[in-house]
Amino acid sequence: MDPLRAAVPAYLLWGLMLSGCVRSVPSPAEAAGGEEMAVWEDRRSLADGRLVELATRGAVPVRVRALRALARIQAPSTLETVLAGLGAIEVPVRDEAAFAAGVLALSWEPLTDAEKARMTEALLAAEASEKDEGVRHTLLESLGKLATPGALKRLTERLSDARPGVPGRAAVALGVAARRGASLAEVPLERAAVLLQSGQPEESRYGGAYLLASAKRPEGLLFLRRCLGDEAPDVRALCAKGLGDAGGPEDAAVVGRLLGDEVPRVAAEASRALAKLATRCSGDCTPMDELLALASRAGRVARGDPAAGHALLALAQQGLPEAGRPVLVALRRALQESVPGAVSEVATGDLVNLDCRLAAALDRQTGALDEVLRCGGGQVPEARRLALGLREVAQSRVKEGASGAVQYLSHPDSRVRLAALEAVAARPVPEAAGPVRELIGGSDLVEAASAASTAGKLKDAEALPRVRALAERVLGEPDIAEPVASGLVALAGKDAEAVLRTWLEHPHANVRRVAAEFLSGLTGQPVRAPHVELPENARRPEPAPAGSTLTFRTRKGDFTVALDAEAPLTSGNLVALAREGYFRGLTFHRVVPDFVAQGGDPRGDGEGGPGYSIRCEMTRRPYRRAVLGMALSGKDTGGSQFFFTHSPQPHLDGRYTAFGEVTRGMEVVDRLLEGDTLLEVEVSP
Secondary structure: OOOOHHOOOOOHHHHHHHHOOOOOOOOOOOOOOHHHHHHHHOOOOHHHHHHHHHHHHOOOHHHHHHHHHHHHHOHHHHHHHHHHHHHHHHHHHHHHHHHHHHEEEEEOOOOOHHHHHHHHHHHHHHHOOOHHHHHHHHHHHHHHHHHOHHHHHHHHHHHOOOOOOOOHHHHHHHHHHHHHOOOOOOOOOHEEEEEEEOOOOOHHHHHHHHHHHOOOOOHHHHHHHHHOOOOOOOHHHHHHHHHHOOOOOHHHHHHHHHHHHHOHHHHHHHHHHHHHOOOOOOOHHHHHHHHHHHHHHHHHHHHOOOOHHHHHHHHHHHHHOOHHHHHHHHHHHHHHHHHHHOOHHHHHHHHHHHHHHHHHHHHHHHHHHHHHHHHHHOOOHHHHHHHHHHHHHHOOOOOOOOHHHHHHOOOOHHHHHHHHHHHHHOOOHHHHHHHHHHHHOOOOOOHHHHHHHHHHHHHHHHHHHHHHHHHOOOOOHHHHHHHHHHHHHHHHHHHHHHHHHOOOOOOOOOHHHHHHHHHHHOOOOOOOOOOOOOOOOOOOOOOOOOEEEEEEEEEEEEEEEOOOOOOOHHHHHHHHHHHHOOOOOOOOOOOEEEEEEEEEOOOOOOOOOHHHHHOOOOOOOOOOOEEEEEEOOOOOOOOOOOOEEOOOOOHOOOOOOOEEEEEEEEHHHHHHHOOEEEEEEEEEE
């Protein structure tokens, strides 16, 4: 039996099925030349054609391992080799080729129309003739990632397939295609309704709900209302999400019932949906009336139930229109009144942090900092309050009063300055030009790069020399490429082309991607970066020892993660950082209820890392609930930031390295809120 499947509780097995069978890949020790291939893969080297040769001939384990390497390297020049594997006699080779095709379809540097057409043709032919159930499921998943009209047509046909499991998988694949920008306007939603019928297995019902939620079509509303009472929490959450996106204020009463759901992520999704429905009100607004019920959750948080705060956090993140101001004020009052009765310092911290989150939502309505200046009863650090408020103000629809953010461009805390840059970029004002110019020349490169991009929004021609100087530093600091390119192109126009063309030869894949993307926009012609290998001395983490686990210790409890042997370098990187004590005192800076809890950033604002990057190691582990993933800002940009999924996230499969799973203490992950601190991350053995 597959070791990953064996370790999964019965109620989670459907998550594996949704994303195709998890087939074990031979370790480097098991495959001839495996260690050599692992080195090539990490250097993004095709080894002068030897890797392609290994993918097409030799023992099955060697070909499978070589195809995995090609998937991770993502070189479009290897497309035909991958597609040739779809016709192999051996099932494991066909399955790995199908997976590799899906990863190529998600390439950070997009495939050309001709390449997409070629892949569509090959995948459709393979899916039509495939006899093995597992390979067929992988092919359906890859068609969803490809998301071409031909792929959508086949997946739509498979919604009516009589073979067990196929319609549900096709439904999820269509939902993933929608997340990729495909239109589901022609998909018959009544097929999703069939999948949701009582008596259908959970994986089928999930597929139906995922399709309906992704389609965002009024024709699906009746079916979405019906599935709000499904016994599976992830189905209920999806149906609430779908109603939030496609429904109207008249749906508030049925969605509001889920605010009392015993599963925190379901209540959070209902809260978010009601906030969306509130934007469609005219006159009396039932969604806002329903949201007032969240006040009772303040008492639960005070009594030591932090997961009850997820519904409040989801509302604060989503925000409400100006008419919803009394709702946010009432919820803040409930939180403030609960502080004296808090059972612990941890509970008090949760209450005051949620208070500031709601205060920031109020400031987003007005477009100016006000409520965050006084929130949290003096227990939330000023820098956190200001950064939070400025980021919310940046999202405001109110365009007046933007000059208020300028004063914070000189704040002593970098997180505040960075958030102020975001606010100024969203609503440029002339008086920001000078302070922004100064930041471009600063020592904090994350901040300098953001300032360069902001200078472009300000159209500050005087900043161009500084932006050009910063662009020269991209060669040694690849993480700043995108914002610097944005500012350079905005200020220099066509004259930026010469600099960007030098970036096309950069060894870091993300720098080449950025250069190709901006050059395509400048020239009006598609530009593709050449394939470049990393140098032999490129930083390469030591692989994690077999059977490694990490125990994350927080003030809300501990949880343990088993690391994947299929991603030895990604796992090894986290192991090495943990042994150094790197994570001690860092926070979970990003918690999005019913999505992820993310941490590992030394800056605490999502922009930091260890000062180096590692390569992606795509695995066959699907992003179901409780999976550990590596956060990225582009291809091969992993560092120290990681995330845990609250619920299945099929659209992340093959895009972000999944390299472990919570095996004990997932209820602790569910308790995490923004700002919770990591006391320690311990390695075993």
